[in-house]
Amino acid sequence: MDIRLDGITHAYDDFEVLRDISLDIASGQIVCIVGPSGCGKSTLLRFIGGLERPNAGRVLQIGAPPPDSLNPLTYIFQDFALLPWRTVAGNISLVLEDHGIRNAAAQEIIADVLARTKLSDFSGALPKQLSGGMKQRVAIARALAVRPAVMLMDEPLSALDAQTRELLMDDLVDLWTRQPFTAVYVTHNLAEAVRLGHKVVVLSRRPGQIREIVSIDTPLGERAFGDAELDRHQKHLWQLMRDEARAADAELIHG
Amino acid sequence: MADTTTSQGAAHSDSRAVAFRGGGFAPRPRRWVGALVFVVLILVAEWGTRAGWISALTLPKPTDVLETFRELYESGMLFRHLGPSLSRLVVGAAIGASIGISVGVLIGLFSYIRSGLVPLVAAIFPIPKIALLPLFVIWFGIGEGSKYALIAFGTFTPTVVATYGAVDNVDRTLIRMGQSFGLSWWSIVRKIVLPGAMPGILSGLRISLAIAIILLVAAEMLGAEYGIGAYILEAGSLYDLERLFAGVVILSLLGVTVSTVIGAIERRLLNWRS
Numbered sequence: 001m002d003i004r005l006d007g008i009t010h011a012y013d014d015f016e017v018l019r020d021i022s023l024d025i026a027s028g029q030i031v032c033i034v035g036p037s038g039c040g041k042s043t044l045l046r047f048i049g050g051l052e053r054p055n056a057g058r059v060l061q062i063g064a065p066p067p068d069s070l071n072p073l074t075y076i077f078q079d080f081a082l083l084p085w086r087t088v089a090g091n092i093s094l095v096l097e098d099h100g101i102r103n104a105a106a107q108e109i110i111a112d113v114l115a116r117t118k119l120s121d122f123s124g125a126l127p128k129q130l131s132g133g134m135k136q137r138v139a140i141a142r143a144l145a146v147r148p149a150v151m152l153m154d155e156p157l158s159a160l161d162a163q164t165r166e167l168l169m170d171d172l173v174d175l176w177t178r179q180p181f182t183a184v185y186v187t188h189n190l191a192e193a194v195r196l197g198h199k200v201v202v203l204s205r206r207p208g209q210i211r212e213i214v215s216i217d218t219p220l221g222e223r224a225f226g227d228a229e230l231d232r233h234q235k236h237l238w239q240l241m242r243d244e245a246r247a248a249d250a251e252l253i254h255g
Numbered sequence: 256m257a258d259t260t261t262s263q264g265a266a267h268s269d270s271r272a273v274a275f276r277g278g279g280f281a282p283r284p285r286r287w288v289g290a291l292v293f294v295v296l297i298l299v300a301e302w303g304t305r306a307g308w309i310s311a312l313t314l315p316k317p318t319d320v321l322e323t324f325r326e327l328y329e330s331g332m333l334f335r336h337l338g339p340s341l342s343r344l345v346v347g348a349a350i351g352a353s354i355g356i357s358v359g360v361l362i363g364l365f366s367y368i369r370s371g372l373v374p375l376v377a378a379i380f381p382i383p384k385i386a387l388l389p390l391f392v393i394w395f396g397i398g399e400g401s402k403y404a405l406i407a408f409g410t411f412t413p414t415v416v417a418t419y420g421a422v423d424n425v426d427r428t429l430i431r432m433g434q435s436f437g438l439s440w441w442s443i444v445r446k447i448v449l450p451g452a453m454p455g456i457l458s459g460l461r462i463s464l465a466i467a468i469i470l471l472v473a474a475e476m477l478g479a480e481y482g483i484g485a486y487i488l489e490a491g492s493l494y495d496l497e498r499l500f501a502g503v504v505i506l507s508l509l510g511v512t513v514s515t516v517i518g519a520i521e522r523r524l525l526n527w528r529s
Contacts, residue, residue: 049435071437081432085450085527094446095436128529146436 001065001072001149001182002027008047008057010040016207017043021057023201023210025150028180030220032193035203036241036248041186042154044208048184049073049152065149070099074148078155080135082127082142088114089123092142099146113141116175133164137171144175151183157192166225169195177221190237194230195223202240205248212240315496320504323497337505340471340483343399344509347406347474348467355411355463356456359418363452364444369419376415384409385473392477402474409470410463417459418452425451454528457521464513468506483509 003025010018017040025031025048033041046052048059050073065072082091089110096106114120117137127135136156143151157165169192175181176196187193193200200214216233223230297317303309304316327333362369362376384405391401391408425448433443475484483505490498 051431051435071435073435075432075435077428077432079428081428083429083447083450084529085453085525094433095438097446098436098438098442126527128527142436 002062003048003150003182003184004060004062005044005048006058006060008044008054008059010043010047010054010056011207018054019207019209021203021208021210023213025182025184027063027149027182029198030176030181030183030185030196032185032187032197032200033203034187034190034193034200034237034241035208036205036245037188038206038248038251039203039244040206040208041203044203045075045152045154045184045186048150049075051075066147069147069149070101071095071146072149074143074146074151076136076139076143076151076153076156078158080127080132080139080159082135082138084127087124087126088119088130088138088141091127091138092145095142095146109145113144116144117141117171131164132160133168136160136168140172140175149182151181153183153185155187156185158187158189165189165192172196173220173223190234190241193237194233196220200233200237202237205244206251211244312496315500319497320500323501324504327498327501333505335481336483336486339479339481340475343402343406343474343482344467344471346399347403347470348410348464350403351407351410351467352414352460352463354407355414356418358411359415359456360422360444360448360452362415362419363422364448372415373419376412380412380416384470388473388477397478401477402479405474406467406470410467413463413466414456414459417462418456421452421455421459422448424455454521454525457517457525461514461517464517465510468510468513472506 005021005023005025008018008021010016021044023031033044035041043052047054050059061072083094086094092110092113093102093106096102096109101109110123111120114123117140119134119137119141122130122134122138127138130138136159139156157168160168173196176183185192185196194216197216198220200216202211202214203209204211214233214237216230218227218229300309300314301317304311304314324333327336358372362372387408388401388405391404395401395404429447429451430443433447438446471482472484472487475482476488479485483502487499487502487506490496490502
């Protein structure tokens with residue numbers, strides 16, 4: 001299943017945040033969206049998953065999602081959004097219960113996704129007992145449990161420290177290499193973007209418009225820390241973003 | 256490096272330890288301190304009444320109160336009073352709290368219900384429910400009905416206010432998460448909104464149930480033969496201070512019990528809080 005954004009424009013009251021965004025997200029690819037803060041990148045992600053409606057333009061699904069997909073458009077949030085009163089296994093079972101998956105069938109899925117995110121030993125733990133990195137892995141496990149067609153990741157690593165972020169990026173690359181998934185990955189971190197993105201979409205400052213789409217051809221598995229090619233891409237992205245970021249930083253925060 | 260170790264040993268004349276100015280603002284439970292306060296107060300009262308610097312008209316002797324209490328227990332009258340009171344309290348508070356929680360959740364979830372009912376709740380909250388007692392008697396009769404209604408009405412308003420405040424405070428990102436995974440509306444309410452509001456609802460219940468105990472006495476002012484409230488009022492009109500205090504002690508114990516039970520429920524239901 002592909003996703004197509006067609007002329008998305010949005011304003012909160014008379015405050016324009018996004019202008020005429022058109023973009024294709026191909027199946028099996030990770031598309032990173034980067035841009036200065038306040039450029040509307042998280043808003044764009046909420047449009048893609050149907051949590052908010054744009055003033056103009058359409059988000060289209062092209063082709064049917066795989067038949068076994070329970071929740072084709074699945075988010076991973078920056079602040080994890082785990083229910084603190086449910087255990088790790090309970091948080092995953094939450095998203096299965098509404099699909100009538102319980103008991104043995106649910107246990108099987110939970111065991112599988114916990115194994116894939118290396119959390120098998122923690123299924124009975126409460127979120128308060130977990131570190132930030134573990135919490136985000138639980139959230140990733142929960143997303144995998146509903147077999148999404150497209151993962152919508154809203155700055156998933158931004159609440160984590162630098163070391164944990166590196167480890168989780170490796171985990172994401174591993175997951176993708178074993179079973180390629182489609183993802184839209186919003187971040188303000190260019191290192192994450194060049195590490196995980198097949199395409200990097202650079203948005204301008206508010207109102208967000210697409211400035212450039214950079215394709216990175218190095219396969220995900222071969223992108224090592226400090227790769228010269230990646231560095232070149234990252235420098236290029238930073239040049240695109242620097243002036244936008246500086247101008248965005250000098251603006252008053254609205255709303 | 257060697258330099259620093261030597262200078263550490265040889266204290267300079269103008270060196271001193273940095274004064275500690277952190278700590279505090281983190282009260283922790285200290286066992287038995289609460290009980291100790293009760294014991295000290297009772298001992299002071301006992302000493303005062305025995306020594307005579309507290310006159311018998313001001314305060315009854317704690318040992319006399321205890322004796323009255325023992326008589327009450329041995330004559331079997333304690334449970335004849337306690338039984339009806341407890342059933343009034345349980346039925347009235349259960350009706351009030353359950354309707355209060357339901358209405359509070361509805362106010363927390365729906366714009367029209369919120370706009371319609373919040374002013375109404377604000378209007379009935381400050382009415383002393385005791386003042387409405389005659390009205391309740393007309394509506395629900397002189398029997399148990401009016402007593403249940405009074406207690407239910409009194410617990411209802413604080414429960415509503417606490418509940419919709421608690422629902423307002425449920426983390427919206429969790430609700431968005433539920434929506435993003437395609438959970439049904441009812442699932443979101445049951446599995447996200449209600450558990451998320453539980454801390455606020457329970458702390459509201461602490462207040463509501465204390466109010467229920469206060470109203471219990473008021474409810475028994477009218478046409479109750481048995482009940483702690485009836486017992487206290489009868490003793491009060493006879494200026495029988497020992498019996499009055501024995502009754503008051505029972506109400507206090509009831510309050511402490513309710514608070515302990517809610518504490519236990521909180522520990523059990525809210526062990527997920529960090």
